[in-house]
Amino acid sequence: MQKEKRVAIIGGDARYLPLIHTLNKTNEINLELIGFDQVEQSYTGVKQSTLEELKPEQLDAVILPITGIDDKGYAEAVFSKQELQLTKDWFKRLPSHCLVFTGIANQTLLDSVKIKGNKLIKLMERNDVAIYNSIPTAEGAIMLAIQHTDITIHQSEVFVYGFGRVGKTTASAFKGLGAKVTVVSKDETDIARAFEQGYTVCHLSESIKLIENCHVLVNTIPAKVINKPILEKMKSDAIVIDLASKPGGTDFDFAKARGIHAIHALGLPGLVAPKTAGEILAFQIQKFIFSS
Amino acid sequence: MQKEKRVAIIGGDARYLPLIHTLNKTNEINLELIGFDQVEQSYTGVKQSTLEELKPEQLDAVILPITGIDDKGYAEAVFSKQELQLTKDWFKRLPSHCLVFTGIANQTLLDSVKIKGNKLIKLMERNDVAIYNSIPTAEGAIMLAIQHTDITIHQSEVFVYGFGRVGKTTASAFKGLGAKVTVVSKDETDIARAFEQGYTVCHLSESIKLIENCHVLVNTIPAKVINKPILEKMKSDAIVIDLASKPGGTDFDFAKARGIHAIHALGLPGLVAPKTAGEILAFQIQKFIFSS
Numbered sequence: 001m002q003k004e005k006r007v008a009i010i011g012g013d014a015r016y017l018p019l020i021h022t023l024n025k026t027n028e029i030n031l032e033l034i035g036f037d038q039v040e041q042s043y044t045g046v047k048q049s050t051l052e053e054l055k056p057e058q059l060d061a062v063i064l065p066i067t068g069i070d071d072k073g074y075a076e077a078v079f080s081k082q083e084l085q086l087t088k089d090w091f092k093r094l095p096s097h098c099l100v101f102t103g104i105a106n107q108t109l110l111d112s113v114k115i116k117g118n119k120l121i122k123l124m125e126r127n128d129v130a131i132y133n134s135i136p137t138a139e140g141a142i143m144l145a146i147q148h149t150d151i152t153i154h155q156s157e158v159f160v161y162g163f164g165r166v167g168k169t170t171a172s173a174f175k176g177l178g179a180k181v182t183v184v185s186k187d188e189t190d191i192a193r194a195f196e197q198g199y200t201v202c203h204l205s206e207s208i209k210l211i212e213n214c215h216v217l218v219n220t221i222p223a224k225v226i227n228k229p230i231l232e233k234m235k236s237d238a239i240v241i242d243l244a245s246k247p248g249g250t251d252f253d254f255a256k257a258r259g260i261h262a263i264h265a266l267g268l269p270g271l272v273a274p275k276t277a278g279e280i281l282a283f284q285i286q287k288f289i290f291s292s
Numbered sequence: 293m294q295k296e297k298r299v300a301i302i303g304g305d306a307r308y309l310p311l312i313h314t315l316n317k318t319n320e321i322n323l324e325l326i327g328f329d330q331v332e333q334s335y336t337g338v339k340q341s342t343l344e345e346l347k348p349e350q351l352d353a354v355i356l357p358i359t360g361i362d363d364k365g366y367a368e369a370v371f372s373k374q375e376l377q378l379t380k381d382w383f384k385r386l387p388s389h390c391l392v393f394t395g396i397a398n399q400t401l402l403d404s405v406k407i408k409g410n411k412l413i414k415l416m417e418r419n420d421v422a423i424y425n426s427i428p429t430a431e432g433a434i435m436l437a438i439q440h441t442d443i444t445i446h447q448s449e450v451f452v453y454g455f456g457r458v459g460k461t462t463a464s465a466f467k468g469l470g471a472k473v474t475v476v477s478k479d480e481t482d483i484a485r486a487f488e489q490g491y492t493v494c495h496l497s498e499s500i501k502l503i504e505n506c507h508v509l510v511n512t513i514p515a516k517v518i519n520k521p522i523l524e525k526m527k528s529d530a531i532v533i534d535l536a537s538k539p540g541g542t543d544f545d546f547a548k549a550r551g552i553h554a555i556h557a558l559g560l561p562g563l564v565a566p567k568t569a570g571e572i573l574a575f576q577i578q579k580f581i582f583s584s
Contacts, residue, residue: 018442135446139438139469146435150310150567154427176468177431275442 004030005060005289010051011035011075011084012065015270018278019063019285020046026286035077035084051084056093061289066103066124073108091115101285121288123281127165132280133269134169140268141170141241142177145216148239148261154178157213161204162220163190166243170218171199182210214238219249226250231258241265296322297352297581302343303327303367303376304357307562310570311355311577312338318578327369327376343376348385353581358395358416365400383407393577413580415573419457424572425561426461432560433533434465437508440531440553446470449505453496454512455482458535462510463491474502506530511541518542523550533557 007029009016017039023029024043031046034054056062064086065076075084091112094100100113103124113120123129145153158179160171167183171194175181183194186204195201202210204225211217211233219226222244231240231254240255240262242248248264255262269277299321301308309331315321316335323338326346348354356378357368367376383404386392392405395416405412415421437445450471452463459475463486467473475486478496487493494502496517503509503525511518514536523532523546532547532554534540540556547554561569 135470136444139444139446142469143435143438146431146564150565152428152431152565152568154431173469176470177434177465178427178468272438273442273444276444 004028006030006032006058007061007063007289008032008034008049008054008056008059009036009063010054010065010086011077011080012063013076013078013270014274015066015278015281016063017041018275019282020278022279022282023285029286029289035075035080035082037082038079050082051086056090056098057095059094059098061099061101061285062094063285064100064102064109068102068105068109069112071106071108073112086112088112088115091118094118099288101288121285123284126284129280129284130165131169133277134166136269136273136276137166137243138170138173140265140272141218141243142173143272144241144263144265145174145218145239148263149215150237151215152178153216155180156215157182158216158218159184159202159207159211159214160218160220161185161207161225161249162244163187163194164220167218167220170220170243172197174216174218175199179216182207182214208233216241218242219244221249223249224251226255226262228254231255231260234258234260236260239263243268296320298322298324298350299353299355299581300324300326300341300346300348300351301328301355302346302357302378303369303372304355305368305370305562306566307358307570307573308355309333310567311574312570314571314574315577321578321581327367327372327374329374330371342374343378348382348390349387351386351390353391353393353577354386355577356392356394356401360394360397360401361404363398363400365404378404380404380407383410386410391580393580413577415576418576421572421576422457423461425569426458428561428565428568429458429535430462430465432557432564433462433510433535434469435564436533436555436557437466437510437531440555441507442529443507444470445508447472448507449474450508450510451476451494451499451503451506452510452512453477453499453517453541454536455479455486456512459510459512462512462535464489466508466510467491471508474499474506500525508533510534511536513541515541516543518547518554520546523547523552526550526552528552531555535560 033048067076069075073086092115096116100118100120105122156179158174158181160167161184163183163185171181182200184202184207185191191201217240219242236259242250242264250262252262325340361367365378384407388408392410392412397414448471450466451474452459453476455475455477463473474492476494476499477483483493509532511534518541528551534542534556542554544554
């Protein structure tokens with residue numbers, strides 16, 4: 001039998017509730033929550049603490065918010081009014097084997113974990129997490145396309161810009177509903193793979209020649225690729241769903257002026273499938289805790 | 293070249309706007325609209341008339357509302373305040389070759405077309421129309437499932453009750469997004485076909501043994517099959533999407549008491565894809581007009 005692991009969750013958002021629920025199902029994890037005092041739900045066997053009560057010396061893992069900590073060490077807690085400041089002195093008290101989980105990391109966090117040499121796992125920068133998260137993202141895009149067009153996805157012309165982690169999943173989801181999907185990329189390897197998978201393919205530099213047929217454009221490329229020339233050629237009742245992180249890849253001002261409905265859809269996993277999104281994080285965290 | 297056909301549309305709802313648009317693209321159709329005086333859009337070359345101005349003697353086809361006419365001959369016109377009464381005397385003035393299109397037919401309509409022996413086409417009772425319409429219906433069910441669950445469709449357990457025109461399309465759409473679909477039917481032929489297509493299959497009388505795994509239940513069977521025993525076994529966070537026409541196949545009162553979210557989703561094609569829904573009707577109508 002595995003030794004019980006002591007895990008503290010310090011701050012977090014709505015995705016952390018299913019995460020807590022899933023981790024709590026594992027008998028070998030002893031959970032302590034900081035920054036969840038306003039959650040109405042209670043979890044059997046889970047201790048709610050304050051940062052003062054928590055003993056970092058005893059921890060095997062710390063789970064920080066997806067956003068990590070800010071420059072002054074503050075961790076964001078959506079479900080608490082407590083101020084959760086994790087100073088360098090606090091990190092000094094962690095045992096060196098203690099894992100530190102975050103979504104993303106700034107320099108302050110990178111410096112803080114260096115003090116005792118703690119392993120930092122940046123969940124959102126991991127390829128596997130990005131791929132798992134791409135599933136609810138693609139379903140969110142499907143939902144938006146059904147809601148905001150007056151045609152069926154089936155037999156519609158869908159252009160997916162980018163064939164990376166999110167692009168692959170999105171193209172597959174639309175194809176699964178019978179759409180005619182064109183994959184647009186400037187990467188010849190991606191174009192070859194998309195071709196192999198049965199999509200119509202098009203080099204980024206050539207997409208302007210085909211875009212007038214498009215009903216639904218999904219962008220996943222984090223660069224201004226859905227620009228004025230592209231938008232000018234599009235049907236006015238086509239829609240643009242931009243999944244690329246801020247500031248997105250679409251000239252939203254021009255789209256608006258042109259009368260094209262363009263949606264910058266961020267955070268879809270938490271929106272359409274918070275439970276799955278939380279579980280994705282929980283499974284990753286468990287994998288690390290029990291393999292370390 | 294084909295002779296120009298004179299077609300009158302008398303009443304109708306939102307689906308009729310894309311229908312008018314599509315029929316109007318055909319040069320060989322001369323359209324006359326009655327009951328669309330409140331539509332802001334105008335159609336080039338389409339005559340807006342009143343029932344008094346219309347000359348039934350000259351018509352090759354009449355398109356009635358999806359609902360047909362009522363017992364007194366009134367045709368429903370969503371876009372007009374005109375009273376559109378089609379009396380038996382009015383039907384008597386139609387040439388005998390004139391086609392009469394409706395969605396469904398009551399006895400009054402059946403009697404009226406008999407007078408001159410006009411061919412009546414009940415669009416909504418046709419298998420092909422029901423299959424085409426099942427596509428936007430399935431997409432509507434997908435949209436509801438994404439909106440009303442906190443998990444992804446991908447890898448979720450979806451139970452589709454019935455494997456007829458709508459059931460087949462719905463099962464396929466959910467499978468296309470990566471759901472684990474179980475088809476429930478009491479028809480051994482349908483069970484065999486569902487099995488061949490790779491679904492998990494289950495006889496209606498046995499579904500109670502598996503239903504506790506269900507995340508999304510889609511019913512297409514027009515009989516009370518989603519009854520108290522089934523609902524009692526379901527997870528409380530599962531959802532029921534009932535696509536069967538009124539009164540549906542779900543014990544909605546018991547579902548509510550049990551805390552299960554059950555949605556009676558009717559008229560999805562007009563809701564999620566009015567343009568496609570209108571075009572489906574237009575293509576059918578054209579087929580008849582030009583083959584007669």
